[in-house]
Amino acid sequence: MVRFENVGLRYGMGPEILRDISFEIEPQSFQFLTGPSGAGKTTLLRLMLLALKPTRGFINLFGRMSNDLLPGEITRLRRRIGVVFQDFRLLDHLTTYENVALPLRVQGREEASYRAEVVELLQWVGLGDRMNVLPPVLSGGEKQRAAIARALIVRPELLLADEPTGNVDPNLARRLLRLFTELNKSGTAVVIATHDLALMDQFDGARRLVLGDHRLHIYD
Amino acid sequence: MIERKTRRQTKADGNRPVISVRKRIDLVPSDTTAGRALVTVISIMTFLAAITAGCAIFISDAADEWQSQISRELTIQIKPNDPKLIEEQVAKVVQLAQDTPGMIEIRAYSQNESEKMLEPWLGAGVDLSELSIPRMIAVKLDQTRRPDLKAFRLQLNSLMPNAQLDDHRQWIDRLAAMARTLVWVAVFVLLLVITAMALAVAFATRGAMAGSKQIIDVLHFVGAEDRFIAAQFQKIFLRLGLKGGILGGLLAVVLFAASAAVSHFWNLSPGGDQLEAMFGSFSLGLKGYVIVFLIAASIALLTGYMSRLVVFRHLSGLE
Numbered sequence: 001m002v003r004f005e006n007v008g009l010r011y012g013m014g015p016e017i018l019r020d021i022s023f024e025i026e027p028q029s030f031q032f033l034t035g036p037s038g039a040g041k042t043t044l045l046r047l048m049l050l051a052l053k054p055t056r057g058f059i060n061l062f063g064r065m066s067n068d069l070l071p072g073e074i075t076r077l078r079r080r081i082g083v084v085f086q087d088f089r090l091l092d093h094l095t096t097y098e099n100v101a102l103p104l105r106v107q108g109r110e111e112a113s114y115r116a117e118v119v120e121l122l123q124w125v126g127l128g129d130r131m132n133v134l135p136p137v138l139s140g141g142e143k144q145r146a147a148i149a150r151a152l153i154v155r156p157e158l159l160l161a162d163e164p165t166g167n168v169d170p171n172l173a174r175r176l177l178r179l180f181t182e183l184n185k186s187g188t189a190v191v192i193a194t195h196d197l198a199l200m201d202q203f204d205g206a207r208r209l210v211l212g213d214h215r216l217h218i219y220d
Numbered sequence: 221m222i223e224r225k226t227r228r229q230t231k232a233d234g235n236r237p238v239i240s241v242r243k244r245i246d247l248v249p250s251d252t253t254a255g256r257a258l259v260t261v262i263s264i265m266t267f268l269a270a271i272t273a274g275c276a277i278f279i280s281d282a283a284d285e286w287q288s289q290i291s292r293e294l295t296i297q298i299k300p301n302d303p304k305l306i307e308e309q310v311a312k313v314v315q316l317a318q319d320t321p322g323m324i325e326i327r328a329y330s331q332n333e334s335e336k337m338l339e340p341w342l343g344a345g346v347d348l349s350e351l352s353i354p355r356m357i358a359v360k361l362d363q364t365r366r367p368d369l370k371a372f373r374l375q376l377n378s379l380m381p382n383a384q385l386d387d388h389r390q391w392i393d394r395l396a397a398m399a400r401t402l403v404w405v406a407v408f409v410l411l412l413v414i415t416a417m418a419l420a421v422a423f424a425t426r427g428a429m430a431g432s433k434q435i436i437d438v439l440h441f442v443g444a445e446d447r448f449i450a451a452q453f454q455k456i457f458l459r460l461g462l463k464g465g466i467l468g469g470l471l472a473v474v475l476f477a478a479s480a481a482v483s484h485f486w487n488l489s490p491g492g493d494q495l496e497a498m499f500g501s502f503s504l505g506l507k508g509y510v511i512v513f514l515i516a517a518s519i520a521l522l523t524g525y526m527s528r529l530v531v532f533r534h535l536s537g538l539e
Contacts, residue, residue: 049441051441072445072446075440075445075446076443078440078441078442078443083441085441089434089437089438089441091247091434091435091438094245094247098245102247102438103443105244106439106442106443106444106448107443108448154443
């Protein structure tokens with residue numbers, strides 16, 4: 001599904017912040033991406049999203065080499081990926097419902113065709129009664145769940161979540177993790193970037209990708 | 221709690237929550253200070269463009285009117301080489317004009333009338349009998365069947381070498397050249413105004429994009445194509461362009477309508493007909509109003525197109 005081969009990344013003429021990164025993400029797999037703050041977790045997720053170009057090495061996404069992609073192909077590949085940002089990135093002028101429906105709207109689908117789907121998902125993440133509310137009045141946990149719902153609405157083959165439990169209390173963090181595991185059981189490969197060891201301990205079966213000294217260490 | 225106005229609501233049944241579904245809201249916020257400022261800029265530019273075009277139409281119409289008035293008649297001047305024969309010479313020329321197809325209403329000015337013409341310069345009561353005053357013959361031309369002036373000039377020269385034909389061609393040519401120059405100046409000013417407006421729209425689009433960076437990022441990450449994002453900006457800017465275009469166009473139409481009303485009022489006053497003869501009626505007519513409408517519509521379309529172009533360039537730069 002995702003394969004990195006000796007990927008390196010540097011910004012401008014600066015030092016390499018990621019070095020010789022090689023790993024593979026299998027379909028329906030579950031892994032944590034961890035490491036100290038500033039180790040490059042978010043950068044690695046952005047590389048997987050093809051939001052950054054590696055300065056060396058190869059990235060293969062869904063069977064396509066990143067440097068062979070034609071204009072427009074990146075968009076099609078991104079539609080197979082759900083992403084949860086650390087800072088949620090909800091659009092403040094759209095309601096919770098509209099934010100969650102956004103990935104379907106940008107695909108040109110009619111609102112009537114996805115309304116029930118969006119409502120059902122919002123209820124599933126516990127935001128059934130907050131659908132018509134704008135993000136500025138949502139709590140941190142509600143925003144997080146809205147961001148997760150937005151990532152899940154397209155039934156992605158791969159979910160990338162950047163510190164999804166960073167802004168919530170331990171109780172909600174456990175609920176969110178359950179949500180991710182349920183999603184994984186339904187067939188989605190999940191990558192959760194976190195430095196929360198307690199969270200990772202709750203899910204022993206997951207593979208751990210640990211970033212340190214600009215390199216990636218894998219613990220199956 | 222911030223709740224938005226709803227357009228329709230789904231039915232609540234049992235435990236199902238009531239959801240409010242708004243009309244599709246713009247993904248790029250449009251009601252911003254920069255947006256309002258751009259509407260003002262576009263309306264001013266549309267107003268200036270419409271005024272420039274209107275003035276060009278006024279000048280062109282007035283010049284056409286002068287030309288058609290002047291070219292409707294010609295003058296024949298006979299310099300008296302022998303005062304005793306002058307009446308006979310005038311009669312011969314009048315006869316020649318009458319025999320020429322396309323020449324209607326031939327009027328020969330008498331000696332007295334010719335002398336009176338000089339009164340404004342020489343004063344009344346001056347004895348002009350000693351002066352050899354040229355005699356004038358005014359000829360009105362048939363607009364539907366113009367005479368062959370070249371042939372007439374040759375005939376006149378052979379019949380009366382001391383007669384001179386003035387078909388006002390020199391004036392007509394000068395007027396036409398002046399009108400053409402002014403129209404080209406107006407076109408140039410119009411192009412400057414449109415260029416300035418296009419640049420203002422480009423800067424405003426860049427500003428809007430800088431302010432919407434997070435929105436563009438999110439749209440990219442949720443799988444929006446560049447043309448979808450560009451269409452969002454284009455929609456907003458087309459709407460701003462339409463608002464500005466309509467406002468500026470309406471202001472111009474009001475100004476032209478007011479100038480036509482004032483011109484009509486002047487025409488009722490003494491000297492009004494001279495003003496109208498000099499500067500036209502100050503009335504745009506249907507053609508003028510259609511042109512103002514086209515300018516407003518073109519500016520709105522240009523605004524939308526420019527924003528799309530700028531967004532596409534910006535997005536391709538991101539890739």
